[in-house]
Amino acid sequence: MKSSHLFQTPFPAKLSALSVFVFLAACTVGPDFKSPDDSTSQHYDQQAEQRLGQSGEQHIQFGKHITGQWWSAFRSPKLDQVVRRAIDGNLELVAADATIRQASSSVAAAEGALYPQVDFGAAAGRQRTHNAKDPAINNFYAIGPRVGFDLDVFGGNKRQVEEQQAFTDLQKRRYDAAYLKLTSDVASQALLVASANAQIQAVDKLLANDSKNLELVRAAHINGTTTQIDVSLAETRLAQDRTLLPPLAQQRDAASHALSILTGKGPADWIPPPFDLADFTLPANVPVSLPSEMAHSRPDVQQAEAELHIASAAVGVATANLYPKVTLSASLLQAASGNGGAALWGFAAGITGPIFNGGTLKAERQAAVEGYNATLAGYQQTVISSFGQVADTLQAINHDAEEFRAQEDALRAAETSSRLNQQAYAQGENSILQVLEAERAYQQALLGYIRVKTSRYLDTVQLFVALGGNSVGVFDQQVASRETRNPL
Template identity: 45%
Template sequence: MKFIRASGIVARPLPLRFLQMLPGLLGILGGCAVGPDFSKPATSAQAGYRPAPVTLPPAGPTDPQQHLNLGGELVGQWWTLFKSHELDDTLTLAVANSPTLDTARSTLAQAQQAILVARSGYFPQADLAAGAQRERVSVSAFDSGEYATGAIFAVGPTVSYGPDLFGRVRRQVEENTALTDVQRYALAAAWLTLTGNAVNEAITSASAREQTRAVQDIIAVDRRNAELVEFERSAGKAARTDVLTAQSQLAADVALLPPLQQQLSAAHDALAILVGKTPAEWAAPRFDFDMIVLPVDVPVTLPSALVRTRPDVLAAESQLHAASAAIGVASADLYPGITLSASWTQQAPRMGPLFDSANGLWSVAAGLTAPLFHGGALKAQRQGAVDAFDAQLGVYRQTVLAAFGQVADSLKALQHDAEALAAQRAALDSAQASLALSQESYRVGAASLLDVLLSQRLYAQARLGYAKAKGQRYLDTAQLFEATGGGWQASMANDAGPAR
């Protein structure tokens, strides 16, 4: 075999046997990953929403009674349970045009690229180096003043590889994968918040419109009452204080109208923003309770499955996983690291013979770096990662507790809503019967017009209370669907990926 000696470096072709052994050698160098292996936190077997099962009572003779379907599966587009085409169309626009979802999707894509960056550590890094230099060297061992000037051209690839001896790269990939899951569940949470807000604003709009009609009826009765009292005063049958009382009542009831109108206007503007439009570009549909059906069969996620359906809980779990992997990264820094490198260089004093085989030089090198003394920084770094994991574990536990509490509150709210609605319905029926009796008494001359107007006012006030209770029942039903996860896994299969 021919040897070429240049500048004290021996260059010869790489032995074929060494190339055949290289993959196996790299596999041996890749040892096990240090640090803890993550396991999902266990849910307590006693975890539940309420000490006893919640049952929903009847909501009166005219309103449907809801039934809880514990363990029932919530459909992906959960708002379709309200059976409103206008609501479906609004939610379709919101999901398609939301800037919030676009931001979350881009953030998720960025996190996915971070995984690819981390995975690059599994592979050798190859580069191409080229250079040219001109130098002046002495041609005599003595200071005779004899020098030679020449140029050197060099080009060739270099390859370096750091075997993942203690799993640092694997833990980095694991950490970035977990952080990507955090962003995936953040996207799901943004979708759930968006759809929940849109449904809530639609229901708020319907409730405000129903309450506005009731207040307008009250104001109409107050005006008739004020006119009648003024007429009786002019006839000498009523005192000045009666007139002032009637006018004061009218002013107080008129003051109820602007807040409801503002609530309705704000709900319309909020819906426009949720669908990605300005209020001038898009007008919200006219939502009324006669076009929104209250779901009667209410699916409720089992307590044992809640931690797998709530995106905020899943995001906290993924953040905990990332903190666990960070312990492995910090642990690997306590151990030695090996770097392998190889290069092949074509070097010649002129460009012409640069690529001749006789001008090829190669080198193979291996380096070992082992931490000896860093002033305690590496151990402190690992302990800091352990402390960060413990802190994130507390965040996860608090997130789970908050999720259970939110579902428990929603279940109890539905129970109280049914009771309140039944009471308001009874009050409305009584006020309606009283009004009918007053009108009949007035017709036969047994009651005055003021008595009729008072009955009308009590009836309108009962209508207002009934509208509030009805709207709250719709809102709490939607909030229960949102609290149990909103079925985002089915609706966001393409965006957020399958649920783990």
């Protein structure tokens, strides 16, 4: 029996060949992804930071991180209840969860290419032999397994797995962003409901005063102490103030319907609790992380980084396509033809590599490189935009505080005027019309006060959102929580 060529090869030569294959198998071409460097910016808006850092009523804690559930800073049990309900029932989060699981399955599918592929085949038929001494018709069959393995010498398959893993990370960050948007939308809509209810109460009192004023003016006109012009003016005020109610009712109803939808229910299937501004407390201390930490705090920045990772892996895949592919295959068949049968085995190694393709592969790699450069610019723009959003919100909170103080002064002045007019009327020094006019001015000042107070709450919500709301990684946290509650 003759020995095969493999066994005729000297052992040192076989060892050298094996070493070459091991070395090549460990080679992965293309760039190894590295997260972009953190920003060197130290401030968002120094003027706003300085003012809010010194403010006594609501100030920022620069360099601190948001911890826990950010909406709990408003100390509203009703809000906590609705947010939890929304997180459990929101359909967009359900869809995002399923998308992540789909992406994870794609990773597993890509990882399969890193392992040997084992197939089973069988064939049977009937054949006629023409060139034999005695032509004959015979039955034949072959059955057995076949193994194929791509050595992935230059790491193309590994880069494809990396690309799919980065895509899964992207879906997770999208879930985090959807979670942050959901919680901020719930808080904002709840505040809009509370604001509308407070303004409706103030307008109701304003309309009551307008009606009393109109009755008195009409009575005075009958007595001849006023003119028709005064009556017309009172009627005009009442009619104008009545126009304030429908928009406020629409704001309340639309915000209430939005809360139902955010929890995954129709407006007729679930009605949120009746929020009031007294249910909320303005956070006195708001932690504001440093700009250099923004890349780790906001889901949209993390999304942009995941997209950059995908683009980097795509460059690796396109680079690997420029190099040869080495495959190994083996088969073991039980075959028979006519009256004879035998066990057949085979082993083969193959290599294919590009020689000429009209520059397609190089162009594809260059396109991948340019795609990476474009994605990098997009990432940098996302980071800069996040700084701008924080700076805008800080200034908004700063200006809200200024407007709120002015509105407080106006409300106190109107309240003092109303009280003095009531005292003067009790002493017979002025008319009831003056009292009602002062009360009307107070209710109008109260409306302005409610609107500014609402703006302070809403802008504080937006600041939490602009800072990321401690939502990065929330999907992984929820998965861990589910596994803890439901162990196998």
